[in-house]
Amino acid sequence: MRIGIDVGGTNTDAALIDDDGKVLATVKSPTTHDVTGGVAAALAGLGATEVTAVMIGTTHFVNALVEAARLEPVAAVRLGLPATAALPPLVDWPVRLREVVEGATYLCHGGHEYDGAPISDLDPGELRKVAADIRRRGLRSVAISSVFSPVSAGSEVEAAKILAAELGPGVHLSVSSEIGRVGLLARENATIVNAALSRLAERTVEAFGQALRVAGIDAPLFLSQNDGTLMDVAHARRYPVLTFASGPTNSMRGAAYLSGLSDCAVVDIGGTTTDVGILAGGFPREAAGEALVAEVRTNFRIPDVLSIGIGGGSIISSDGTAGPRSVGYRLTEQALVFGGSTLTATDLAVAAGRAAIGDPGHVSEVSYAGPLKDIEARVAEAVDRMRTSSAPLPVVLVGGGSILIDTLPGFTDVRRPDHFEVANAVGAAIAQVGGEVDRVFSGPREAVLQEAKDEATGRAERAGARTGSVRIVDVEEIPLAYLPGDATRIRVKAVGDLDLEKINA
Amino acid sequence: MDIDTDTLPAFARGCAVLGSGGGGTVAIASVAAMQALEDHGPVRVVQAGDLDPDLLVMPAGTAGSSAVMLERVTGTEEPVHLRDKVEQLYGTRVGALMASEIGGANGCMAVAWAARLGLPLVDADGMSRAFPGMNQTVMQLRGITPTPAVVCDERGRVLVIEHVTGSWLERLVRSSLEAFGGQVASTEYVLRGRQVATATALGSVSRAVHLGTELPAPLITGKIAEAVDGILVEGLGADQGRLVRLEAGSEFVAVLEDGRPLACVPDVIALIDTRTGEVVQVEQVRYGLRVSVVRLLCDPIWYTPEGLRLAGPEAFGLTGLHSPPPSPPGFPCRAGTGEAS
Numbered sequence: 079m080r081i082g083i084d085v086g087g088t089n090t091d092a093a094l095i096d097d098d099g100k101v102l103a104t105v106k107s108p109t110t111h112d113v114t115g116g117v118a119a120a121l122a123g124l125g126a127t128e129v130t131a132v133m134i135g136t137t138h139f140v141n142a143l144v145e146a147a148r149l150e151p152v153a154a155v156r157l158g159l160p161a162t163a164a165l166p167p168l169v170d171w172p173v174r175l176r177e178v179v180e181g182a183t184y185l186c187h188g189g190h191e192y193d194g195a196p197i198s199d200l201d202p203g204e205l206r207k208v209a210a211d212i213r214r215r216g217l218r219s220v221a222i223s224s225v226f227s228p229v230s231a232g233s234e235v236e237a238a239k240i241l242a243a244e245l246g247p248g249v250h251l252s253v254s255s256e257i258g259r260v261g262l263l264a265r266e267n268a269t270i271v272n273a274a275l276s277r278l279a280e281r282t283v284e285a286f287g288q289a290l291r292v293a294g295i296d297a298p299l300f301l302s303q304n305d306g307t308l309m310d311v312a313h314a315r316r317y318p319v320l321t322f323a324s325g326p327t328n329s330m331r332g333a334a335y336l337s338g339l340s341d342c343a344v345v346d347i348g349g350t351t352t353d354v355g356i357l358a359g360g361f362p363r364e365a366a367g368e369a370l371v372a373e374v375r376t377n378f379r380i381p382d383v384l385s386i387g388i389g390g391g392s393i394i395s396s397d398g399t400a401g402p403r404s405v406g407y408r409l410t411e412q413a414l415v416f417g418g419s420t421l422t423a424t425d426l427a428v429a430a431g432r433a434a435i436g437d438p439g440h441v442s443e444v445s446y447a448g449p450l451k452d453i454e455a456r457v458a459e460a461v462d463r464m465r466t467s468s469a470p471l472p473v474v475l476v477g478g479g480s481i482l483i484d485t486l487p488g489f490t491d492v493r494r495p496d497h498f499e500v501a502n503a504v505g506a507a508i509a510q511v512g513g514e515v516d517r518v519f520s521g522p523r524e525a526v527l528q529e530a531k532d533e534a535t536g537r538a539e540r541a542g543a544r545t546g547s548v549r550i551v552d553v554e555e556i557p558l559a560y561l562p563g564d565a566t567r568i569r570v571k572a573v574g575d576l577d578l579e580k581i582n583a
Numbered sequence: 584m585d586i587d588t589d590t591l592p593a594f595a596r597g598c599a600v601l602g603s604g605g606g607g608t609v610a611i612a613s614v615a616a617m618q619a620l621e622d623h624g625p626v627r628v629v630q631a632g633d634l635d636p637d638l639l640v641m642p643a644g645t646a647g648s649s650a651v652m653l654e655r656v657t658g659t660e661e662p663v664h665l666r667d668k669v670e671q672l673y674g675t676r677v678g679a680l681m682a683s684e685i686g687g688a689n690g691c692m693a694v695a696w697a698a699r700l701g702l703p704l705v706d707a708d709g710m711s712r713a714f715p716g717m718n719q720t721v722m723q724l725r726g727i728t729p730t731p732a733v734v735c736d737e738r739g740r741v742l743v744i745e746h747v748t749g750s751w752l753e754r755l756v757r758s759s760l761e762a763f764g765g766q767v768a769s770t771e772y773v774l775r776g777r778q779v780a781t782a783t784a785l786g787s788v789s790r791a792v793h794l795g796t797e798l799p800a801p802l803i804t805g806k807i808a809e810a811v812d813g814i815l816v817e818g819l820g821a822d823q824g825r826l827v828r829l830e831a832g833s834e835f836v837a838v839l840e841d842g843r844p845l846a847c848v849p850d851v852i853a854l855i856d857t858r859t860g861e862v863v864q865v866e867q868v869r870y871g872l873r874v875s876v877v878r879l880l881c882d883p884i885w886y887t888p889e890g891l892r893l894a895g896p897e898a899f900g901l902t903g904l905h906s907p908p909p910s911p912p913g914f915p916c917r918a919g920t921g922e923a924s
Contacts (some may be wrong), residue, residue: 160737163659164615164695191764192651198738225655261653263611463871468808567650 079129081295082507083120084328084500085109085136088349088407090116093503094124099335102126104500108407113138114285121293129295130578133506135302135324138282139275143322143372146174149274150250151181153217155208155241156266157188157224157233161197167223167266172373179274181217184208188233189225192518192565197225200236209244219250221273223266227255228517250276257319257378259516260567264377271374272319279318283311298578304380306331306361306505307512307573310542322371323380325502330355330362330381332505333474336495342472343461346501347479349391350404354460355383359551361573379514386460388453390479392423398449400426400456414440423482426450433481450482458486476501512573513537513548520565527553527568534572543574584789586694586704587625591617593795598690599862600794600853600879601787605834606687606713607649608864615657616691619698626694627703628788629679634705634776639675641666641702641773642709644683645692646717646734646756647766652688658737661768662696668733668741669773678776681705683720683769685787686713686851704788709772711784711882712851715833717756718749719894721884722772725782732756732771736763744771784882794879801875802838802845803827804857810870819873827876829854831865836899838876846878847906848899849885853877880909 079102083092086109094103105123109116117134142148154167167183168176186208188200212220220241224233234253242251252273258265287299300308302324309320329346333339340360346353356363362381369380387402391409394400400423405412412418414425415436426449427433429441465471472491475483476498486492497504515534519526531550538548552571586594595613602609620626634640643665645652666677680700682693685708697704709720718729729752734742740763744755752771760767774782803825808817818825827845830837835852838845846852854863857873884890886906891897896904 158655160660160739161658162656163737164657165611165618169618170614189655192648192654193764195764197655197764260650262656263614463806463873466870467811468870 079126080507081121081124081126081129081132082503082505083117083132083134084325084502084506085113085116085134085138086325086502087137087141090120091500091503092120092124093497093500093507094126094129095504095507099508101497101504104497104503106500112285113282114289117286118289118292121289121295127294129297131297131300131576132290132295133300133302133308133509134286135328135502135506136282136321137325139278139318140322140371142275142278143175143271143374146178148278149178150219150277151217152179152270152273153181153212153215153220154183154266154270155186155220155222155237156184157186157200157222157237158197159185159187161189161225162262165263168270170263170375171267175372175374179270181219182211182215184211186237188237190227190230190233192226192229193520194226194230196233200233202240205237205240206244209241212245212249218248219252219273219276220245221252221254221266221270223254223262223269225262228260228265231255252276257317259377260518261377264375267374268319268376268378271371271376272317275318279315283315287311300509302328302506302509304378305364305512305514305571306509308509308542308576319378322378326353326355326383327362327381328502328505328509329353329476330357330505331360331508332501332503333357333476333495334360335504335508336476336497336501337474337493339472339474342474343464344474344476345457345461345480345483346477347475347482348389348477349406349409349479350387350389351385352388352457352460352479353383353385354457354464355381356464356466361551382464384460384464386456388423388456388482390422390424390482394421394423394426394449398452400449400453414444423453423479427481432484450484453482454484454486457483458488461486462488510573511538511541511543511576512571513539513541513543514569514571516567516569518565518567523566526566527555530568530570531572534570538572538574542577542580544577544580548572548574584628584706585625586620586628586788588617588620590792591620591694594694594788594792595691595795596862597791597794598685598687600798600877601685601690601711601791601851602687602713602862602864603834603851604831604854604863604865605715606684606689607652609688609691611652611656612688612691612695616695616698619695623698623701626697628706629703630706631780631783631785634679634779636775636777638678638776639669639673639773640679640681640705640776640779641669641677641770642681642683642722643693643696643768643770644689645766645768647760647763649688651765655764655766657692657695659699660737660739661735662700664735664739664741665733665768665770666700668735668743669770672731672733672743673773677702679703679705681779681783682708682787683717683771684708684710684713685784685791686710689713690791705779705783706788707779707783707785708787709783711787711885712849713834714894716753717769717771718753720749720772721784721882722774722782723749724884724889724893727772727774727778727782729771732769734759734763734767734769736767798853798855798877799879801855801877804875805873807868807870807872807874810868814868816874816876829876830901832899833865835865837896837901837904838878844904844907847896847901847904849881849890849894850906851879851881853879
């Protein structure tokens with residue numbers, strides 16, 4: 079048996095799944111300020127202790143960035159001089175966050191060209207001076223980035239060794255080639271965010287482990303990553319930024335699992351927003367370019383999600399339009415069906431007989447047809463924007479707010495599977511282990527493609543996937559314009575089943 | 584007029600519009616310009632008529648892969664190396680900088696470099712938009728010699744190219760890109776103050792600022808209905824029932840409805856995301872995106888027979904097409920006020 083837990087901003091959802099993949103029990107409890115309280119309550123609610131693994135998806139780290147709270151000041155070290163000097167680290171950050179996170183920035187020599195040739199030689203003396211300054215300032219978190227490190231990580235790795243030797247084990251080092259992909263500023267930003275979260279990650283992961291022990295569970299703990307795969311506790315401590323988008327990813331993966339579909343659109347309707355994503359081959363389609371997270375430009379692997387301001391708690395204005403304002407978690411006090419005085423989207427659904435929540439007598443006078451039709455039209459438009467062709471596409475509805483939707487204009491196959499309200503926790507419980515490669519290759523196409531696939535498979539196996547269960551789920555080739563030769567950026571993703579024996583070994 | 588940290592966002596958006604879907608992304612270049620303006624203060628924009636006749640004007644820009652620019656983001660020393668070498672070659676001080684290409688990233692790079700060099704920026708450029716070839720300039724059409732041209736990187740590796748035509752310059756610079764790591768800074772078609780009024784596209788900087796806040800009415804508003812096998816825009820709202828096809832290479836080069844051109848290169852064709860207001864580049868087009876398609880005329884010289892030979896439809900592999908007359912009539916337009924409406 080496995081337990082999947084999704085720690086959201088409002089609710090902590092949990093699901094217990096047996097070895098045949100059947101959902102045995104589910105529970106929703108309010109998220110607590112210390113995060114682990116909600117986890118403990120969810121575990122107690124499920125009441126199972128004989129489990130083989132616990133998977134947690136959490137928005138705790140991304141929320142820390144959004145709130146600019148609980149963050150560590152970072153020393154940002156970039157290798158690439160004399161290139162890149164016009165745009166120092168943190169140049170494009172919002173001031174409020176920059177003030178909290180910027181410990182010091184250093185531009186140093188090193189870095190590579192697109193073909194791996196050095197831009198300039200790494201200067202150990204220069205880096206030792208940087209280390210001395212970091213020590214003098216008392217900074218305990220360091221982010222290292224270097225030009226074209228996804229092609230050649232040599233400079234970064236070498237610099238990390240020098241800084242680690244100078245600064246000692248008490249200082250956290252985040253290295254950009256392990257976190258982001260091509261696009262220096264965006265990758266560097268993600269690395270700085272990761273370094274800023276390092277202390278919080280240690281504390282949180284420790285607290286999750288404590289919650290498990292208190293509940294009497296002795297099983298390995300995993301955290302969900304942005305791409306729907308798992309990382310173990312040691313990895314999670316080092317790469318908290320890789321959990322940022324695990325919420326929508328888990329919902330979509332759970333939707334796929336519960337509906338039995340691997341290629342579909344997923345509409346996750348919560349209390350305030352509707353998130354629309356596309357599943358291809360059972361995994362979320364990822365955003366191609368840069369993603370703004372708390373106004374910081376990043377480019378790590380996150381699902382391509384379109385959010386619109388419609389949810390179960392959306393306030394209906396006098397002209398019948400839903401959202402974007404929402405009563406949020408106060409739905410059970412403020413909605414008409416709960417005796418409140420605010421007309422919400424949930425009231426419309428109850429009035430239309432789509433849901434049995436609260437007291438339907440409070441909404442018997444409500445005219446629901448027009449506003450609900452408008453909600454369906456807007457959600458349908460969002461789904462249409464997300465798909466890549468006009469070919470028919472099934473739509474899976476999940477999340478507590480999905481009771482708002484009956485049909486979607488333009489879509490004939492719309493379904494809401496059992497356990498739709500805890501799809502995110504189910505998604506966490508069923509997660510697999512993955513490995514990814516994303517860098518620039520040069521050489522004959524067939525040979526470099528095979529090289530990339532082998533590398534991704536190897537990474538998945540090293541991350542804990544059972545040998546033989548690993549398959550390639552995504553291949554993307556991007557020829558680089560205006561570059562001579564046959565330089566091609568190749569992304570390959572491989573996933574396999576979690577091998578618990580490997581983890582325990 | 585000055586370009587300062589307040590006017591830069593509008594200017595950068597205008598540059599993106601004038602990129603006609605290409606010219607490299609302004610995302611990085613506009614941050615570089617913002618940083619340079621913060622470090623060195625505003626850039627003074629000067630009119631062609633106010634230039635000393637003998638003043639040396641240095642057109643400047645970058646060439647190469649925008650994928651490389653995303654990673655090996657710009658340094659601070661490229662404009663210094665260009666200026667020093669030009670001053671050595673011409674035996675006189677550079678008095679003003681001009682954008683080689685106003686459209687796309689290079690418009691913003693010109694502001695960054697003018698700020699770093701403390702030079703005024705001429706309210707003009709070499710193209711009045713973005714074109715893929717560095718010889719597709721008004722200077723080329725007006726008989727200004729492209730050489731000596733200077734190519735360099737941020738490390739101060741400098742290449743001087745002499746005695747070649749515009750098309751040979753393009754060929755030599757492209758072939759040097761691999762050695763330079765896929766991206767270079769360059770200056771070519773260096774000119775004197777007296778030549779600016781007749782041999783460049785005038786008013787480009789002020790036009791970009793203007794376009795950053797105000798665009799003409801679109802040709803069509805709708806959604807991308809096909810993005811893999813050609814680009815189709817299906818009309819929505821008032822345009823319901825219409826269907827237009829976009830032709831694109833590195834830039835958008837034609838808009839066709841029932842086989843009839845609504846716009847065609849050298850016209851600037853800009854796609855605007857109707858939800859975010861962002862300018863959409865060719866490689867960002869995908870199914871379902873809600874867009875408006877906007878047409879802008881470019882400098883009148885591009886509509887002359889010589890201009891069309893260098894950068895008209897046939898230079899982009901389109902045969903039998905031509906830019907339709909603007910409506911309301913007013914063709915040829917003056918650069919700087921040439922928006923079709």
